[in-house]
Amino acid sequence: MEPPDETAVRIQGLTKIFLSRKGTAVQALDSVDLDVQRGEVVAVIGPSGCGKSSLLRILAGLDDVYDGRVDWNVDGKAGAAGPAPGGEAHRAGRLTSATVFQSDSTLPWQTVGQNVRLGLCRLRLERTEADARVAEVLDLVGLAGFTQAYPHELSGGMRQRVAIARALATRPHLLLMDEPLAALDAQTRLIMQQEVLNIWQQTRSTVVYVTHDIEEAVTVADRVVVLSARPGRIRKVRDVPALGRSVTDMRRESVFGDLVVDLWESIAGEVGMSASASSPASASASASGSLPGGGPAAEKAEVAR
């Protein structure tokens, strides 16, 4: 038997333009080409407002106004699916994609169990199957005893675990994470990075992970994609060598530090700054960001300002 095509999603010439509130055109993405392989974790980083979130929203099905192609390969045959998350995949009891959002996205009027279960609605699973999945993912994220709890009884980190569990329960062909740990404090973030690594170890998920935290990208990803300043183009793709499974151990590796600095320098170059302290900003580098900012793609975090 022919080995199946291992591409999970193929993005070709993806361009996204949106209108700001004042009616000025803002180009968020400029012909982005990206293949995500099955079982691979791809981190997307880039300067503030470079279109990371636009890319993710398109993959999540939250934005269907764009130019270019997004081809989903949900059953191992190349080009089998349409440009947007389609209906074919549901028969297998999996969503095409599931998203973990940056802000707290748990529904406060539902228990943890109901929150996770809501994500399964579309799949029309048998009751026993749905129950089993909810129990399984809550166990996986370490919330087994909290099925009946309400989100407001949990800490921010625990609520984000609920959101991760909700996404995992749908066994998505592509798991999308939009700065999932950005709203957490530094210690919790590190703990959650370890959790996320452990979870992926067990689930072998295919993931697109958007973050503005370069260390986090290197920690969680197999491959890091650097987007340029707006309009976002792919500026650099770096494979992350296997660094072990521990978030603390991998930070001891010199490779880790080198990669972080290397990625940081390419981002700093994008926003017209040098990463080293002495040299002043070069004027021309930020010229690509000449279109006015603002709008949904604008990031909260300011890089190198």
Place this chain on the structure above:
Amino acid sequence: MTTAPVRSAPAPTAHTDVSVQVERLRRDRTRTRHRRQAWAVLTPLVLLGLWELATRVGVLDERFFPPPTAILHDSLKFAFDAQMRGELLDALGQSGMRLAVGFLIGAVAGLVVGLATGLHPVTRYALSSVVNGIYPLPKLALFPLMIIFFGVGNVSMIALIALGVFFIVCINTSSGVLYTNPVYGDVATAFEIPRLVRLRSITVPAAIPSIVDGVRLGFGQALIILVSTEFVSGDGGIGYLIWNSWQVLDVPVMFVGLAIVGLTGWLVSAAITRLGNRLAPWHAE
């Protein structure tokens, strides 16, 4: 406040028994709560006492401001005099029916239209000028119009109450739907949640705090319209009781009527707030 000096506590170690301190914190909290509740009860009592004093001394004219004890005395007549009791119960029955029916119709219609305008931009724009044009009108100004449509009597009064409640509930529901955290909508879309489930499990629950606010304000509006239409139409009810007792200078009865309306508004509003806290416990904190 009897806060013992910190020094009296034993030096903090990992396994110190802190039950004494905990007990003291609990006691302080209970005391604070009781003190606040006492203020809520005492203030109106003091005001009533001043009123009583003012009429007894002669600062207030007793014909128009009978002392609270006299009003209480007169109100007891409603309990013992069969004819007066009958009149009061009739008035309460009429007003209660108008209020309940008008409020219910207005609230349900407001909820439905509010959801529609909140969810559907075309509907929102189509109805915006109508809703925003009629909403600020004093509803009593529309009473003649209601009488033209529905004739003199209960129906026109109920219709006006319903109209008043409708606008408040509609506007609050609509903004509740529009201004909820957009991430909830993103969750619904990203997980491809079917429309009915989305409405039932996401859109409506997210709007509940705002809807409950609308219902509470709507009830206040309903009371205002009820009493004022009853003033005008002379067709029985608690508003008529107030107006009529003023006309015949039976001032204590007027105050009894005012007290009934005031208490109703207060109690129902508190009940709606409680209901809101039960429906949206995450919002109550």
